Structure formats: C-alpha cells, structure tokens
Amino acid sequence: MKIYCPFVGILWKRRLIVLYKEIFRKSIHLCSCFVPLLLGLAYKTTIGLLIFAAAFYTFTQVLALHGKKVPLVSDITDMAARERDRGKFVLGPLTLVLGILLCALLCPQKAAAVGILALAFGDGLASLAGKFLGNLHIPYTGGKTCAGSLMCFVAIFVSSFAVLQRADAALVIALCGMLIEVLPLKDFDNILIPLLLGKLAQYL
Secondary structure (H helix, E strand, C coil): CCCCCHHHHHHHHHHHHHHHHHHHHHHHHHHHHHHHHHHHHCHHHHHHHHHHHHHHHHHHHHHHHCCCCCCCHHHHHHHHCCHHHCCCCCCHHHHHHHHHHHHHHHCCHHHHHHHHHHHHHHHHHHHHHHHHHCCCECCCCCCCEHHHHHHHHHHHHHHHHHHHCCHHHHHHHHHHHHHHHHCCCHHHHHHHHHHHHHHHHHHC
16 A cells, blocks of 8 residues: 655645746756857847847846846746845846956957857756756755766767867867866856856957
C-alpha cells in the first residue's frame, strides 16, 4: 500500500515551479543570441532599442516598488523573478541588457558577437543544466554545479568557434567564461561575461 505524504507533494510542486521559472527566465536569455544579427543589420537602431529597453524596464521597476503594475511587463517580470527578488528591484533583465549594450558599444562587431553569444548560450544553458542535471555542487560558488560549468564551457567554445573559426581562441574564451560564470556574482555576471569575453576576443 502506497502512503501519500502531502509534504513530499508540496516539495515537488515547488521544485516544478522553480524549474518552470528557470526555463522561462533563460528563454529570455537565449533570445539575446539574435542581437549580433540585429547589430549587423541596423547597428544604431539596435543600440537605440537596447537603451530604450533598459530605461523603460528601470521605469517599470520603480513603479512596481511603489505598488504600481505595468501590464505585460510586470507579468513577465513576476514570472521570471527568483524568490530572492520578491519585493525588490529585479536586476536580472536590466543587467542582461546593460551587458549586451556595453559589449556592443565597446567591442568591434565580431568580438561583440562572441561576448553576446557567450552570455546567451554559455550562461543561459549553464543555468538550465545546473537545475536539471546538477547534483554535484562546487564549494564556495553560491550553488553552482559541475554540470552547469561544463555546459557553460561547451556552449561558449562552440559559439566562439562559430564566430572566430579558431579553436585556440575559442578554447581560451571558453575557459575564461567558465571561470567567470562559476563565481557567485548573482545577476552581475550578465555584465561581466559579455564585456570581458568580448574584449578578450578582440585581442586574441
């Protein structure tokens, strides 16, 4: 006879909610892979849209902190927000846009593509791999996993090689990206990964 434990059911439900939120959040992350293409087609327009997105999102978050919701934007933010962000300014989307924007402004086009794709695929897929496959955690990293770090390395290597067509450069960039991603930087890795890897690609 099977015994149903309500507590176990609640734990599983919470875990599924966390996984759903992570998939939703990282799907936004992965969409940033289209930015290099847009920069190549319409650089100034894309830069303008990124600046507008950062400013508008900041405005909506300030309103949210004062109890005012913005249709659609607030719903998306609530769906993607982590538990630690409840009742606070949700930094993730803002640092994502700022990281892409700074990389696009401060790096040549090809190097910027390396940095932005590293953010989209490396950081995005690392988090998903960590949630679904990450049983082995790395000490002193704030919960980062070996599976996530390995996925980050592979994703950055593949995306960097696709842009640069150089295995040696892609290897160096992937190693550096994995080291940055494993640091307990919270949302600020969204800025450091594209910017530092973009500048690294520029000089390799």
